[in-house]
Amino acid sequence: MPAYIIVEVEVxxxxxxxxxxxLTPGSLKPFDGKxxxxxxxxxxLEGEQEPQRIVILEFPTMEKAKAWxxxxxxxxxxxxxQSASSTRMIAVEGF
Numbered sequence: 001m002p003a004y005i006i007v008e009v010e011v012x013x014x015x016x017x018x019x020x021x022x023l024t025p026g027s028l029k030p031f032d033g034k035x036x037x038x039x040x041x042x043x044x045l046e047g048e049q050e051p052q053r054i055v056i057l058e059f060p061t062m063e064k065a066k067a068w069x070x071x072x073x074x075x076x077x078x079x080x081x082q083s084a085s086s087t088r089m090i091a092v093e094g095f
Contacts (some may be wrong), residue, residue, distance in 0.1 A: 002094035004036070005069070007055040010086050011030040023077035033059045058094075065091050068091035073083035 028034060028043070037056040044050040059065040062079045068074055081087060 001015065001061065003013055003059045003065040004092050005055075005057040005059070006067050006090045006092060007057070008051045008082060008088040009053040009055065009081075010087075011053060013084035016080055020077050020084060022025040023080065027071065027074040027077055028057065028068060031059060031064045031071070031083070033057050033068050040042055044071045062093055 009017075025035075034057065035055070036058050037054055039053045039055060042051055042054055057065070057068075059068065069078075069091070
């Protein structure tokens, strides 16, 4: 069953975040992950706050999604993201 990681990002340090964006794609490959959405235009349909940046990643399983998030491959990029932004990241099973 596929799994998705949905990320809502508020970028606070754009230069560092650009470095993060360069590191992330390579970290996905060992886990068969891919971008579905990567910062495209958004339009708020319901709710109170327009998200600044949305990213959606797809993985073949929840196990691979969680393994990517906690992996050594992603760790350097994750540290950059955490220093450059505020993030909500949710893993959800598909069907």
